Amino acid sequence: MAVVLLGMAVPNAARIPAGQLGGPGPCTAAAPVIAGNPAASGQKVYVYQPTGSGQPRIGGTCGDSSRPVAFWTHAYGGNPGPATFIDNLVSNGFIVIASGYASLDSAAYAKRYATNDAGNALGTTLTNRADLTRVGFFGHSQGGGMSPGILLRGVARGWGANALWLAMFAPAGMEGVGTAPAIDLPAHTRVLVTTYSEDYVVDSRIGIEAWTAFDVPAASKEYLLVRSSDTLKAEHFTFGADNALGWYGTHRNTQALAECAILGSGCAADNTYMGSTPNGVAVKPALSSRNAPPTDVDAWPGLVSCTDASYPRRVYCVAGD
Numbered sequence: 001m002a003v004v005l006l007g008m009a010v011p012n013a014a015r016i017p018a019g020q021l022g023g024p025g026p027c028t029a030a031a032p033v034i035a036g037n038p039a040a041s042g043q044k045v046y047v048y049q050p051t052g053s054g055q056p057r058i059g060g061t062c063g064d065s066s067r068p069v070a071f072w073t074h075a076y077g078g079n080p081g082p083a084t085f086i087d088n089l090v091s092n093g094f095i096v097i098a099s100g101y102a103s104l105d106s107a108a109y110a111k112r113y114a115t116n117d118a119g120n121a122l123g124t125t126l127t128n129r130a131d132l133t134r135v136g137f138f139g140h141s142q143g144g145g146m147s148p149g150i151l152l153r154g155v156a157r158g159w160g161a162n163a164l165w166l167a168m169f170a171p172a173g174m175e176g177v178g179t180a181p182a183i184d185l186p187a188h189t190r191v192l193v194t195t196y197s198e199d200y201v202v203d204s205r206i207g208i209e210a211w212t213a214f215d216v217p218a219a220s221k222e223y224l225l226v227r228s229s230d231t232l233k234a235e236h237f238t239f240g241a242d243n244a245l246g247w248y249g250t251h252r253n254t255q256a257l258a259e260c261a262i263l264g265s266g267c268a269a270d271n272t273y274m275g276s277t278p279n280g281v282a283v284k285p286a287l288s289s290r291n292a293p294p295t296d297v298d299a300w301p302g303l304v305s306c307t308d309a310s311y312p313r314r315v316y317c318v319a320g321d
Contacts, residue, residue, distance in 0.1 A: 014242075014243050014244040014247060014275060014276065014277055014278045015242070015247050016247050016248070016251065016252060016275070021057065021252055021255055021256060021259070021266075022088075022247060022248060022251040022252025022253070022255050022256070023247075023251070024087075024088060024091045024092075025050075025054070025056045025057065025062075025088075025091040025092030025093060026052065026054025026055060026056060026062060026091070027050035027051065027052050027054050027056060027062035027090060027091050027092065027093055028050070028051050028052045028062070028091075029048060029049070029050065029051070029087065029090045029091070030048075030049045030050070030051045032046050032047060032048050032049075032082070033046070033047040033049075033126045033127065034046055034047075035122060035123075035126055037099060037100065037115060037118060037119040037122060038118070038122070039114060039115045039118035039119065040100075040101065040102060040111075040115040040118075040119075043099070043100040043101060043102065043115060043119065044079075044080060044100050045080070045097070045098070045099045045100070045119040045120075045122050045123045045126070046080045046081065046082075046096075046097070046098045046099075046123075047095065047096075047097050047123050047126045047127050048082075048086055048090045048095065048096040048097075048098070049067070049090065049095050049127060049129060050062040050063070050067060050090050050091065050092075050093050050094065050095070051063050056091075056092045056093030057092060057093075057255070057259060058092065058093050058094075058258065058259060058262050058263060059093075059262075059263070060093065062093055064129070065128075065129055066129055066130075066131040067093055067094065067095050067129050067130070067131055068093070068094055068095070068131050068134035068135065068136070068163065068258070068262060069094065069095045069096075069097060069124070069130045069131065069132060069134070069135045069136070070089050070094045070095070070096050070097070070135070070136045070137075070138060070258070071096075071097050071098075071099075071120050071123075071135065071136070071137045071138070071150065071154065072086060072096055072097070072098040072138060072139065072143070073098075073099075073101075073116055073137070073138070073139035073143035073144075073146050073147050073150055074098065074100070074101075074139070074140070074143045075139070075140045075141035075142050075143050075144075075172075076141055076142040076143075076172065078140075078141075078143070079100055080098030080099055080100045080119075081098075083240065084240055084242065085239075085240040085250055085251060085254070086098065088251045088255075089254070089255075092255060094136075094258070095127060095129060095130055097119075097120055097123035097124065097130075098123075099115070099116050099117075099118075099119025099120050099122075099123060100115075100119065101115040101116045101119070102115065110176075112146065113146065113149055113150065113153070113175070113176050116146065116150055117150060117153040117154075120150065120153075120154065121157065132157075132158070132159045132160075133159075133160070133161045133162040133163070134160070134162050134163040134261075134262055135154060135159045135160045135163070135164060135165075136163075136164070136165040136166065136167065136257070136258050136261065137150055137151040137154065137165070137166050137167075138166070138167035138168070138169070138254060139167075139168065139169070139171075140169040140170060140239045140240070141169070141170050141171070141172045141201070141202060141236065141239075142172045142173075144168040144169050144170055144171035144172065144207075145168070145171040145172045145173040145174045145175070145206065145210075146174075146175070146176070147166060147167075147168050147171070148166060148168070148174055148176075148177050148183060148185070148210065148214075149174065149175060149176025149177050150176075151164070151166050151185070151189075152176070152177065152185070153176075155185075155186055160186065160189075163188075163261040163262045164185075164186055164188055164189045164190070164261060165189065165190045165191070165192075165257050165258055165260070165261040166185070166189060166190070166191045166192070167191075167192045167194070167253075167254050167257055168191075168192070168193045168194065168207065168210060169194045169239045169250065170194070170195055170196060170199055170201070170202045170207070170236050170239060171193065171195075171202070171206050171207050171210055172201075172202045172206065172304045173206055173304060173308075173311050173313075174206070174210055174313060175312060177213075177313075179312050179313060181213060181316060182213055182214075182215040183210070183213040183214050183215060184215045185214055185215060185216050186216075187216060187217065187220075188220075188261075189214075189216050189220065189261075190216075190220050190221070190257055190260050190261040190267070191211070191214050191216060191220060191221035191222070191257075192221075192222050192224065192253060192254075192257045192271070193207045193208075193210055193211040193221070193222070193223045193224070194207070194223075194224045194225075194226060194239075194249060194250075194253065195207040195208070195223075195224075195225055195226070196225070196226050196234040196235055196236060196238050196239075197225060197226065197227040197228050197234045198228050198233055198234055198235045199234075199235055199236045199302060200235065200236065200302050200303075201235075201236035201302050201303050201304065202236060202302050202303070202304045203302045203304060203305045203306045203307075203317075204225065205306035205307075205317045205318055206304070206306045206311075206317075207223065208223060208318055209306060209313060209316045209317055209318065211223040211289070212316070212318075213313075213316065218290060218291045219267070219268075219290065219291075220267075221290070222271065222288060222289070222290050223288070223289040223290075224249070224253065224271055224272070224286050224287070224288050224289075225286055225287040225288075226238060226245055226249045226274065226286045227284050227285075227286060227287065228284070229283055229284035231277050231281060231283070232244065232245050232277070232283055234249075243277075244274055244275035244276060244277060244283045245274055245283065247275060248273060248274045248275045248283075249274060249286065252271075253271045256269050256271060270288075271286070271288060272285040272286040272287065272288050273285055274286055
């Protein structure tokens with residue numbers, strides 16, 4: 001995965017220019033603070049922090065004594081180490097706390113949640129700059145599916161009183177949120193659920209079911225289907241990719257969601273625009289649903305299906321094409 005230099009313009013037409021929504025921001029990154037997670041031997045907690053005198057879009061300066069926090073939950077087999085999407089958020093003035101967990105221990109979901117939550121809590125003590133009244137939770141694949149449950153644990157700690165956002169990318173199931181039809185989130189939570197039209201790893205209906213179940217105002221949640229085109233394939237690993245779908249579908253839309261939650265601005269923005277290729281060809285826009293579930297559902301035969309017998313919320317899966 002390509003690494004974006006913080007605060008610098010990127011000479012690639014598929015990328016978003018510095019200073020624009022989704023592009024690199026004015027902040028530089030301090031050396032990450034890394035600690036072991038006492039809840040799980042061998043797991044690490046990373047705290048990434050912005051520095052400098054620049055003024056990011058979400059307000060204040062990069063080096064302020066208090067900055068909003070984004071909690072990252074990695075995918076199955078992943079790790080909390082540096083990544084382009086973390087760099088991008090830090091460059092735009094966010095503290096990012098990323099906690100590792102034993103993702104390969106597929107039978108012990110309760111342990112995964114407890115480990116990740118304990119790591120997040122530890123991370124907040126490794127910096128004196130975390131504004132825990134303004135927080136977001138985001139994740140991809142297994143981490144995307146875990147994010148709502150991790151958010152609820154954070155809310156139970158009193159986090160997110162002034163701003164709260166949740167971004168799920170290609171979520172691979174949800175556990176830790178109960179089996180009732182509705183999933184109760186704080187009313188002020190802003191939610192974005194993103195899936196990909198040719199995701200052969202995770203069934204998009206998992207994301208649709210999540211979006212439908214979140215009990216927040218309809219205007220506060222959006223389901224986005226990122227679609228393939230002749231030049232770009234929208235698949236499971238499009239998340240954070242160094243192409244137009246990655247830049248607009250990941251960086252731009254995550255920042256837009258956070259700005260909506262923190263500033264109350266741009267909440268009705270069009271998140272379907274996916275930019276253009278390096279040679280200037282427009283990329284197929286995504287499909288958005290804000291007020292009603294999408295009716296055109298592609299049930300790709302992914303490794304993780306919404307109707308798996310082991311998935312506790314399978315009864316709420318919509319029918320697929």
